[in-house]
Amino acid sequence: MDYTRMYSLPNDITLADYLFHRLNQFKIHTVFGLPGEFNMPLIDKLLTIPDLKWAGNANELNAAYAADGYARIKGIGCLLTTFGVGELSSINGIAGSYAEHVGVLHIIGMPPSSIQTSQLLLHHTLGNGDYTVFHRIASELACYSTVLNDTDYLTKEIDLSIVKAWTLQRPVYLGIPMNFISYPIKSNLLNKDLDFTLESNNEISQDDVIELILKNIYRCKKPVIVVDACVTRHNIEKETEELFRRTKFPVLVTPMAKGSVDESLPEFAGVFCGSISSPQVREVLDSVDLLLVIGCTLPEFTTSSFHFSYKSKHCIFIFSDYIKYRNTTFADLNIKQLIKKLLLALDVSKIKNFQLQENNNGNIYIPNIKLNPTLLLRQEWVWNQLSHWFQDGDIIITETGTTAFGINQTKFPHNARGISQSLWGSTGYSLGACLGASFALSEIRKEQQVINNITQNVFPLFKDPPKHRVILFIGDGAFQLTVQELSTIIRWGLTPYIFIMNNHGYSGDRFLHHRSDAGYYDIPQWDYLGLLEVFGAKIYESKKIITVGDFEKMVNNPNFAIDSVLRMIEIVLPPMDVPQALMDKWRLEQEEEKKKVDHNQPMDWDSTTPGSTISTQTVNSTPSSDEQETPSPTP
């Protein structure tokens, strides 16, 4: 049935109606943001659209984080802010979406186009008559930016903005001056589907690349496939899985991509963390003669300095729209088309030299270690045990800091998905993302009840009917930056698990930076669980977990496994206890630093070396990993 008939739309609708119906068509059912002078008329329109919700965030930065988290589940998210103050408050979240390839449509309610000549606006401007400065700033952080202007192109610009955000998986900036909100639009334009068709890859160039890849696949002895974040962003998880299942090559994921490969498959070999990868992963990478990276997010990935020097000359990097092999770049090749074609051409019988090695290739085993229940908790044990508590389909969100390292040592179950902002690394991101992901999942649940299989085709991220839980791990330091978004989670009755890893401050930084006792890593001690009542929560569960016994009691309770209610769990950890990977990173940087001092004395003033915050001078002692007491934080 036509969209206009389904929603009984009149022939003439307004521009705002058109915009929001387009979002609705595209399965964007929640818009994030706060009301402000220039976006309120847009929100009024939004509220009249069936199936569209206004999240009403607590501040704009959190709203941007939420739109990003939502987009990581649904493929695209939408943020609606007001001109000036609103958009600038959100900009760090948008920069994160840009850096991490997340499709966020940022709509900005703007003063009327005519304001500069016909009327003057005082507030929310810089007071210098410059109305384009915010657009200029935003265009640095968007794959496409536009401010509606020409009445001939209004709907085209809206369509293009949605298509760009989706296909390029980056933020799009769409400014809507208030005078266009009620501009009349023919509703039947909505019956025309958006055109997401990508230009076909150039056949000759594509064949060259496929030949190159296949040649390497057929001849390699010790290959590794590394899956990076663009595999999820560009929706080629199925194709990627087919590739490594048919070749049987071991597959690693980058931290940004953790969750995009089914870790219960035998080919899964661990998380690729460069030089701080686990010993098993380092063994997989050792003397590798084909490194095939799929869905690269970073140009830096192509260089040896990405925390790890691989010796192979046969590294193939497949980005979302180009391929790099040594110094050759094959431009303008869409990754999805390319991988599909590759799978058609692949003849596994021609793989001659590769021998499946039992040791390096197989299911990751996480031991279930029993400890004395009265012991205080340690990071290492907690992360291991969490692997046993995770369930199929979990959405697992981690924060910059210790949780980003800890999560890499867990094993994700079937259909789990990871969300973390590993590259941009903005502290506090994950609480906003948790809100966004929770909204997205509640919608997917609803849609699947209603539309059943249709949704599966539209959002193939989830292969099975979902029973997803949203599980957030956030440090106490990070939580304080964005705390008010907990209130939005409460307001909407969302039911994520919020694990607050309370180690009395910024322990990740505390550990990596040489002055580990510096007062600025300490943060005020809050009654985290008390926030639930203060923010108006009525139905919730909260627990403070201090000992091994507390932890075991919690995870062994079958009711605790069901996400029927909002849960906040404070896990008390020692300030100087960090996950093993972080410990390794620190040790490594110390060694490198030492080497530098020994071999290549830096200039006197250059004691703070590039790329490292570790200074040689004041590291007193390696924190003992078997120290069991929790040091009391500096008051």
Add this chain to the structure above:
Amino acid sequence: MDYTRMYSLPNDITLADYLFHRLNQFKIHTVFGLPGEFNMPLIDKLLTIPDLKWAGNANELNAAYAADGYARIKGIGCLLTTFGVGELSSINGIAGSYAEHVGVLHIIGMPPSSIQTSQLLLHHTLGNGDYTVFHRIASELACYSTVLNDTDYLTKEIDLSIVKAWTLQRPVYLGIPMNFISYPIKSNLLNKDLDFTLESNNEISQDDVIELILKNIYRCKKPVIVVDACVTRHNIEKETEELFRRTKFPVLVTPMAKGSVDESLPEFAGVFCGSISSPQVREVLDSVDLLLVIGCTLPEFTTSSFHFSYKSKHCIFIFSDYIKYRNTTFADLNIKQLIKKLLLALDVSKIKNFQLQENNNGNIYIPNIKLNPTLLLRQEWVWNQLSHWFQDGDIIITETGTTAFGINQTKFPHNARGISQSLWGSTGYSLGACLGASFALSEIRKEQQVINNITQNVFPLFKDPPKHRVILFIGDGAFQLTVQELSTIIRWGLTPYIFIMNNHGYSGDRFLHHRSDAGYYDIPQWDYLGLLEVFGAKIYESKKIITVGDFEKMVNNPNFAIDSVLRMIEIVLPPMDVPQALMDKWRLEQEEEKKKVDHNQPMDWDSTTPGSTISTQTVNSTPSSDEQETPSPTP
């Protein structure tokens, strides 16, 4: 005594030492921000400087607000953030400082200069190898921006950054790559004072302007002096006062400048709010034949559309560095030099036509209205009564929204100072500003104990020894955006009064926008006073004030007047009750809207008219101002 001897500095210090000692010399004793990968080595250095404090804010936007609030008291503030995530998070606060002419030095700890060529950095970048994008963005919102680069100019750039922030009263962006932090500097450079000397005004041009101003002063019958924010920013409060006390001309302040004129003086005639000024102010402005605006912040001020059409052709606008009279601009004239010269040339015996009128000119009288103690509170009465509770020297901070309107109907006592972000209007600003102002005052108190009269000369903002209290009025909606900064206030044992005007959401917007019942104005209801305990406060007072009797009991308690302890007071107000000025603004916009519809039918699609968010269609009824029940908010 030389600075280096006073602080027993060695001959060679580091660049970071130099920077922070310069701040210390310049009476910046608190630096705002959060630790991050690239600013931690700077914070380490900062902590070694005597008399310099690291505030340790809860997030970067709040830190920027705090630096702004601090600067509004001390003349300059300092924010220290990390590259990328940190600086972008704070950018909306910096934009506010830019718009409102506040001198904030923004220091950014950056990756080493060499990183692009010698090493690669992954996190906190956009992942595209572009390391200058954040500097490009920041330069849009700074009067001066620099990233240290040339070793010959390191100290010169630091000195210039401080001088620019102080003299231009706008943000300055100072990027410090990590490799320069320990660069050796001769400490005796610190013994050379910074050169704040301004170029002398061109005598001929200045004489022309003075002649023009005097001619108008001598001949006018009905003059008004309007004082705007740059009077405080450029430290000419004393000179301005001398001008109106000698001429006896009535003086108005703009909302941004409220507090910069002593309201107990007979010349003070009220707050200039354009078309929504009080009837008394409108009478002063009626048929005015000289409007002399001193310390203009806005070019728009010079046009008739600034909310008020004055009929006089004799409007003189004195900006910080130029003067405008009709279509003539006199460029490059420093305001302070100009006003000093004007005062020398002024001969009041030549004022011929101006007659002091008892009605228009004289002390503002605020009635002390007695009401039944069981009545619920109303905005109108609360703001009136607050005038009687204010004390000499109070720092009174208000937020965007109803408090920004309410404060204009209060009378400020002698030496009071107002802080509000009237132009930029970023919601939540005032809680950060309250933290910054509280730090500034605690320093001024300390300095005055130590240095006595010297400080008076350095910071002539306060004419008498201060016994300042910091008093914040913030709406519940705004408070939620920046709530975590309350925790920083608690952590440092600061003792402002925090009045939370709880009217169940964004009432200012709710009132001005036509859909007054829209759900998006409602916010989650918090237990605001409960936050104190949750954030770890041990010594505090909190009260919920619902009735007239509650309010009177509170303000009549003499202990309540002494700011010996942090106080949080929740004032419960009806959602649709707003200060009179806001009511007037709404009525006026309604009328204008009606006129427009009657006389000049707008295009069909342009129902949302420029400059106004009021639509003609859905205003149901004027909210009754004597309605006494508090409507329950939409759940």
